[in-house]
Each structure stands twice: as C-alpha cells, then as structure tokens.
Amino acid sequence: MLKTSILAAFLAVIALSPAYAAQDLCNEAHMKKMDDMIAKMTDASKKKEATAALDMSKAAMKKGDTAGCMKHMNEAHKAMGL
Ligand SMILES: [Cu+2]
Numbered sequence: 446m447l448k449t450s451i452l453a454a455f456l457a458v459i460a461l462s463p464a465y466a467a468q469d470l471c472n473e474a475h476m477k478k479m480d481d482m483i484a485k486m487t488d489a490s491k492k493k494e495a496t497a498a499l500d501m502s503k504a505a506m507k508k509g510d511t512a513g514c515m516k517h518m519n520e521a522h523k524a525m526g527l
Pocket residue numbers: 470475479518521522
C-alpha cells in the first residue's frame with residue numbers, strides 16, 4: 446500500500462517534468478526560503494529533522510547531485526509538514 450503510493454507519487458513527479466521541479470527547488474533562493482521557514486518552526490524535534498535533511502540537500506546541491514538534492518529536500522518538506 447505504502448510502496449504503491451510512493452511509486453505513484455514518484456511517477457507523478459516524473460510526469461510533471463523533474464528537471465523543472467529540481468531547478469525550481471535546488472537553488473540558493475529556495476534554500477534561503479527553506480532556512481527562513483525552518484527558523485519559524487516551533488516543534489523542536491521536527492525542526493532538527495528538517496535542518497538535518499536540508500543540510501544534506503544543500504550538500505547534494507553543491508555536488509551537482511540533483512536527485513539527491515530533491516530526495517533530501519522532500520524529507521525536509523515532510524518534516525516541515527508540507
Ligand atoms: Cu524546499
């Protein structure tokens with residue numbers, strides 16, 4: 446069940462042009478926005494989770510690893526409740 450919905454979500458992302466989505470989210474402007482949003486989080490453990498995921502996302506972005514950047518970005522979004 447869970448695997449099926451993850452796969453469905455994954456396919457939906459591909460259908461919606463991953464290049465555009467990655468370009469839209471894996472950049473300095475969005476990272477700044479994420480930092481601001483995380484700074485406003487009130488749940489300490491979720492905040493820590495989001496910060497850790499975003500750090501990994503930034504590291505992947507610097508390496509030019511867009512897939513890794515998006516993977517960790519999604520984890521950060523999830524921790525943020527997005
Ligand atoms: Cu983001």
